[in-house]
Amino acid sequence: MRIGEIAALVGVTSRAVRHYHHIGLLPEPARRANGYRAYTVRDAVLLARIRRLTEIGLSLDEVRDVLADDAGRELVEVLGELDADLARQEREIRERRRVLAALLEAPLTSEGPLSPGLAALLERAPATGSPAAAKDREHLVLLDAAGGGAGAEVYAALRPLAEDPGVLELYGRLDELAGAGADDPRIAPLAAHLAAAVPDDVLAVIPQGEPAATGVGRALLDDYPPAQREVVRRVMETLAERVQGRTS
Numbered sequence: 001m002r003i004g005e006i007a008a009l010v011g012v013t014s015r016a017v018r019h020y021h022h023i024g025l026l027p028e029p030a031r032r033a034n035g036y037r038a039y040t041v042r043d044a045v046l047l048a049r050i051r052r053l054t055e056i057g058l059s060l061d062e063v064r065d066v067l068a069d070d071a072g073r074e075l076v077e078v079l080g081e082l083d084a085d086l087a088r089q090e091r092e093i094r095e096r097r098r099v100l101a102a103l104l105e106a107p108l109t110s111e112g113p114l115s116p117g118l119a120a121l122l123e124r125a126p127a128t129g130s131p132a133a134a135k136d137r138e139h140l141v142l143l144d145a146a147g148g149g150a151g152a153e154v155y156a157a158l159r160p161l162a163e164d165p166g167v168l169e170l171y172g173r174l175d176e177l178a179g180a181g182a183d184d185p186r187i188a189p190l191a192a193h194l195a196a197a198v199p200d201d202v203l204a205v206i207p208q209g210e211p212a213a214t215g216v217g218r219a220l221l222d223d224y225p226p227a228q229r230e231v232v233r234r235v236m237e238t239l240a241e242r243v244q245g246r247t248s
Contacts, residue, residue: 117155
């Protein structure tokens with residue numbers, strides 16, 4: 001194979017192949033009498049390995065280390081690993097298409113596209129002008145869009161809570177804390193009432209270890225002013241204890 005052929009076969013550019021030669025990542029093959037490089041199947045396998053490793057986020061120095069470990073392996077073993085990797089990519093593509101099909105079937109809104117589960121939940125929620133309720137909605141949409149949302153089971157479990165008129169009163173109390181400090185005496189009773197409003201059915205479908213005020217949870221907490229942040233932190237802490245108690 002010539003450079004254009006191996007590049008097309010693997011799905012990279014000829015320029016990328018030349019760059020890999022230049023930095024010593026891909027050995028230069030022998031040249032024919034006419035001066036053209038003559039690539040083999042082994043070269044194609046190595047180039048495909050480099051492409052995949054860079055796609056998953058490894059630096060070229062890290063790729064070099066992985067390839068050094070591959071040097072003593074049989075060609076059939078490397079080919080088998082590449083085939084398994086392609087099979088995994090096919091499964092991921094099928095799953096992404098399944099999710100996309102579900103999104104296309106769901107109602108499209110200015111917040112969307114939303115997953116069918118979240119769309120159904122938000123449709124059931126009563127209209128309100130509460131800024132705290134709007135923030136909760138924004139956070140749910142963000143988590144849903146990022147693929148880190150609670151999932152259909154949790155959304156379904158939250159529907160009775162979303163329809164509970166008493167929740168609007170709790171949101172109103174949370175709104176009143178927008179300009180308060182983190183030591184406001186209203187924080188503790190409101191946090192207790194909010195945590196108590198979350199039904200056990202929701203906790204039953206929360207993954208082990210959640211909710212947690214780390215990572216994304218910490219970023220969402222930082223989106224609140226001090227008093228509201230303390231309320232939400234206490235609610236998350238109480239729910240985490242309830243989840244732990246349910247599983248211990």
